[in-house]
Amino acid sequence: MTDIGYTEKVMDHFMNPRNVGVIEDPDGYGKVGNPTCGDVMEIFINIADNKITEIKFRTFGCGSAIATSSMITEMAIGKTLEEAMEITRNDVAESLDGLPPKKMHCSNLAADALQEAVKDYWKKQGKVVEDDGESPEMSCGGGGCDSCVK
Amino acid sequence: MDNNKIYMDRGSATPIDPRVLEFAHPFLKTAGNPSALHRQGLEARSAIEEARAKVADLINAEKPASIIFTSGATESNNIAIRGTAMRNIGRGKHVMGSAIEHMSVLNPLKDLTKSGFTMDLVPVDKAGMVDLAKLEELISQETVVLSIMHANNEIGTIQPIKEISKIVHEKGMYLHVDATASAGKVPIDVQDMNIDLLTLSSNDLGGPQGAGALYIKTGTRIQTVMPGGGQERGLRSGSENIFAIAGMGEAARLAKEELPVESERLKRIRDDLIRQILKNEKTFLTGHPEKRLPHHASFRFSFIEGESILLMMDFQGVQISTGSACSSKTLEASHVLLATGLTHEQAHGSMVLTLGHENKPEDVKIVAEATKKTIDRLRMLSPITQEGEEYPEEEHHH
Numbered sequence: 001m002t003d004i005g006y007t008e009k010v011m012d013h014f015m016n017p018r019n020v021g022v023i024e025d026p027d028g029y030g031k032v033g034n035p036t037c038g039d040v041m042e043i044f045i046n047i048a049d050n051k052i053t054e055i056k057f058r059t060f061g062c063g064s065a066i067a068t069s070s071m072i073t074e075m076a077i078g079k080t081l082e083e084a085m086e087i088t089r090n091d092v093a094e095s096l097d098g099l100p101p102k103k104m105h106c107s108n109l110a111a112d113a114l115q116e117a118v119k120d121y122w123k124k125q126g127k128v129v130e131d132d133g134e135s136p137e138m139s140c141g142g143g144g145c146d147s148c149v150k
Numbered sequence: 151m152d153n154n155k156i157y158m159d160r161g162s163a164t165p166i167d168p169r170v171l172e173f174a175h176p177f178l179k180t181a182g183n184p185s186a187l188h189r190q191g192l193e194a195r196s197a198i199e200e201a202r203a204k205v206a207d208l209i210n211a212e213k214p215a216s217i218i219f220t221s222g223a224t225e226s227n228n229i230a231i232r233g234t235a236m237r238n239i240g241r242g243k244h245v246m247g248s249a250i251e252h253m254s255v256l257n258p259l260k261d262l263t264k265s266g267f268t269m270d271l272v273p274v275d276k277a278g279m280v281d282l283a284k285l286e287e288l289i290s291q292e293t294v295v296l297s298i299m300h301a302n303n304e305i306g307t308i309q310p311i312k313e314i315s316k317i318v319h320e321k322g323m324y325l326h327v328d329a330t331a332s333a334g335k336v337p338i339d340v341q342d343m344n345i346d347l348l349t350l351s352s353n354d355l356g357g358p359q360g361a362g363a364l365y366i367k368t369g370t371r372i373q374t375v376m377p378g379g380g381q382e383r384g385l386r387s388g389s390e391n392i393f394a395i396a397g398m399g400e401a402a403r404l405a406k407e408e409l410p411v412e413s414e415r416l417k418r419i420r421d422d423l424i425r426q427i428l429k430n431e432k433t434f435l436t437g438h439p440e441k442r443l444p445h446h447a448s449f450r451f452s453f454i455e456g457e458s459i460l461l462m463m464d465f466q467g468v469q470i471s472t473g474s475a476c477s478s479k480t481l482e483a484s485h486v487l488l489a490t491g492l493t494h495e496q497a498h499g500s501m502v503l504t505l506g507h508e509n510k511p512e513d514v515k516i517v518a519e520a521t522k523k524t525i526d527r528l529r530m531l532s533p534i535t536q537e538g539e540e541y542p543e544e545e546h547h548h
Contacts, residue, residue: 006461014458015465020531035495035534038455038483042533058533062457066531 007097010067017066019073021056027124030116032109039065043073043113047121052076052084057113064099065107068092072110081118087111156468156513160354160445161303161331161504167356167401174358174397184390185381194392201399205363208402209329209348210339212368218382219395222362223330223351224254227297229364229375229385230326230347231258234295235267237373238324242292243267248280248299248309249489255297255328256485268292277438278307278490286317295324301332304473304486304502305437306446308336315344324370330354334405335413335443346370350402352394356507357401361394416505417444419514423503426518430525436487436500445505450487453535454528455498462527463501466520473500 006014023044033040039061046054055077059069072092076084089111093099099108119129157165177197182190184198202214211217220226235245247259249271259269270288273281280298289296296318301308311327318325326347329338334355340348347370352361366372366385378387424435424447432452451459456472463470473484487497503517 011461014461017531031533035498036493038494038498040533058531060453060532060534061455063461065455066458 005100006063006067009071009096010064010099013067013070013096014063017057017070019056019070019077020058022058023054023056026056026117028117028119028121030113030118030120032112032116033061033065035060038062039107039109041065041069041109041113043069043110043117045076045114045117045121047081050080052079052081057110062103062107064103065109067096068099068108068110069113071095072114076114081121084118085115087114154467156517157508158503158505158513158517159469159471160506161502162471163359164353164356164506165508166353166358166397167404167507169404170357170397170401173400174393177393177396180392182392184392185379194390197392197396197399198390201395201402204399204403204406205350206365208333208338208406209350209365210341211365212341215383216365216368217363218366218385219390219398220362220364220382220386221360221391223252223328223349223354224362225386226349226351226362226364227252227254227326227328228258229372230349230366231255231295231297232262232375233372233385234324234326234347234370235262236265236375237371238294241294241323242290243294244270244290244292245294246270246272246285246288246296248272248274250274250278250302250305250307250486251297251299252303252328252330255299259297272296272298274307274489276491277441278302278305278436278486279438279441280309280314282310282313282317285314289317289321289323293321293323295326297326297328299328299331300338301329301336301443301446302437302486303331304484304500305448305490306331306442307438308332308441308443311343311345319344331446332443334402334409335445337409340365340367347372350398352398352401355398355401355405357398358394360391361398363398412507413444416509419509419511420445420447420503420505422511422514423447423505423517426514427521429518430522433525436490436492443504447503447505449501450492450496451499451501451525452496453499453532454525456500458528459499459501459524462524463520466523468517468520471502471504473497473502 026044027047028045031042041059044056045052055073057069059066089108092110122129182194184195202217205217206214243266245259245262245267247255263269272285315325324346327345328349330351333350346367348365350363353359374384381387434450436448436450460472473487483494483497
């Protein structure tokens with residue numbers, strides 16, 4: 001993993017993103033990020049038998065923001081909701097053979113977006129979703145996007 | 151350079167002109183110290199003096215001795231700002247710049263505030279032009295120096311240096327001009343423009359990296375900021391980088407000779423490029439529409455992000471630059487674009503094209519097509535379809 005530049009896997013997902021688009025009237029929807037910070041991603045999921053059967057995303061952001069979004073759609077499909085909730089930012093980065101250090105926090109929000117989508121589904125089902133206090137990153141990822149590398 | 155690639159990022163790094171390389175190459179082999187009296191030393195000395203005369207000629211300096219060589223524009227800017235501020239501390243402790251200066255001007259200015267100086271940055275308008283009324287208002291009896299860039303590297307806007315010079319000199323202070331982006335692209339006459347100090351970079355002229363120059367008008371009160379062996383009139387101690395300096399001199403000579411024809415040629419290609427790219431929807435020119443560097447085109451596109459633009463253009467064989475936060479070292483949005491009144495969101499979607507010798511009229515079609523493809527693809531991916539609507543101004547945390 002180099003300090004600069006993206007891995008081949010990141011570039012592949014950036015240039016050929018998987019599962020791009022919108023699901024009309026989805027079972028779950030999650031959106032994180034803020035255009036001010038340079039990253040916004042949204043994830044749409046459909047569920048059957050407690051498993052993710054369909055997933056789509058749209059992302060505004062840099063190369064790693066788009067690649068991580070694409071990657072997580074491949075990781076999540078077919079998984080149970082509990083398994084999907086376990087996918088971490090690190091898992092996504094590892095599946096892409098790593099991300100440049102400065103991108104790890106700012107442009108690696110896909111796992112958060114997926115969790116928001118799952119929680120949205122659960123809420124619609126009337127399930128009580130515990131709030132972990134970490135609201136989706138509407139305010140530039142803890143301390144603001146400008147503070148990521150400081 | 152790869153033949154299948156189109157390089158339009160000369161503002162970031164300029165390929166060394168092959169003629170310059172051929173001229174300066176012998177000086178990589180000779181290890182003469184210009185301070186030594188033997189033949190090798192004298193040859194090195196004469197190479198440096200020849201380069202000094204060529205650089206002086208490019209900017210019509212009153213004499214070659216008004217030029218000192220440095221390691222680059224950053225060092226020239228530091229010497230100019232710190233050197234005049236510290237030497238004229240008896241006059242006052244106030245320094246000024248504009249809001250769109252390069253970091254190598256902004257940070258030395260900021261650094262002086264640790265030594266008890268106060269600092270003001272003159273705002274610019276939407277086109278990046280310095281607000282002259284505000285400039286005059288901010289100058290006080292205490293002001294020692296104003297540092298202003300001749301032309302901006304990100305948005306291409308050229309400042310009215312003669313008018314600024316008049317204001318500054320009526321107040322009896324010094325004017326430092328950073329001409330890194332403009333030298334060799336538009337004519338510079340330090341005597342006619344009445345400039346006290348002027349920064350030049352070798353690489354931006356097509357010379358080797360590792361050299362720069364500072365013009366210092368005769369009689370300017372300046373002190374050394376890096377004491378040492380006393381080279382370059384004591385203002386820039388350290389053994390000279392002869393290869394880079396000789397190359398810079400030759401690059402300056404070629405730039406002066408070719409400027410009138412080459413800048414017209416590049417301007418025609420550039421104008422065509424702007425016309426083609428502005429055909430895309432929600433696409434805007436940044437910087438001044440007319441008062442801009444002839445080889446410079448800069449844009450912003452709504453709903454998409456600059457690093458992605460850069461990567462997708464690169465994939466299509468076109469190398470460009472962006473002011474996007476994500477591609478910068480600090481992840482901060484471009485202070486230049488923000489100073490022209492853009493929001494962070496808007497500043498993220500910028501693209502800068504800087505043309506040079508290797509660019510041809512037929513490049514326009516390829517670059518315009520690559521740009522259109524890039525915009526279309528990234529917008530298809532983007533969840534943002536209307537600017538500022540979903541995230542009203544008050545939710546911006548900056």
